[in-house]
Amino acid sequence: MRTPSLKEMFCRLWRAEGQCRxxxxxxxxxxxxxxxxxxxxxxxxxxxxVLHLPELTTQGANYLRLAGLLVAGLGILYVxxxxxxxxxxxxxxxxxxxxxxxxMFVLWWLDVLPAPxxxxxxxxxxxxxxxxxxxxRSEQRGTS
Numbered sequence: 096m097r098t099p100s101l102k103e104m105f106c107r108l109w110r111a112e113g114q115c116r117x118x119x120x121x122x123x124x125x126x127x128x129x130x131x132x133x134x135x136x137x138x139x140x141x142x143x144x145v146l147h148l149p150e151l152t153t154q155g156a157n158y159l160r161l162a163g164l165l166v167a168g169l170g171i172l173y174v175x176x177x178x179x180x181x182x183x184x185x186x187x188x189x190x191x192x193x194x195x196x197x198x199m200f201v202l203w204w205l206d207v208l209p210a211p212x213x214x215x216x217x218x219x220x221x222x223x224x225x226x227x228x229x230x231x232r233s234e235q236r237g238t239s
Contacts, residue, residue: 111178111179114178115230116234117227117234120223120227120235123223124177125172125174125177126174128167132164133167136167140154147211148209172184173188189227189231200213
């Protein structure tokens, strides 16, 4: 199999031809976390206000910005993988996203994350997992 050129890949990224429904769900989730990560990066105090978290120290704001950068980077991976209909990535996301709620519970239990933040991440990831899983199963049955 021939490796596509960068130009071909950018064209596929731009048009997203042949994108299946499960890939669309991954792309939408990617846009959501890209926006959230960007908001954390550029306006950590706003995120703290929206989630009713304790006031940040300077160091805390910088750590939240760093987390925002990482989340935005993951968002880009989800968007690109969804646009390119990357079935392996879609499957990997079905393995990864259901792990977020138990991890968030443990982080809340250990008092690492405040409850509103842990709950927000847990609900968002699990609902998006269910959406992608439903689309994936529908495609497997041929009813998409």
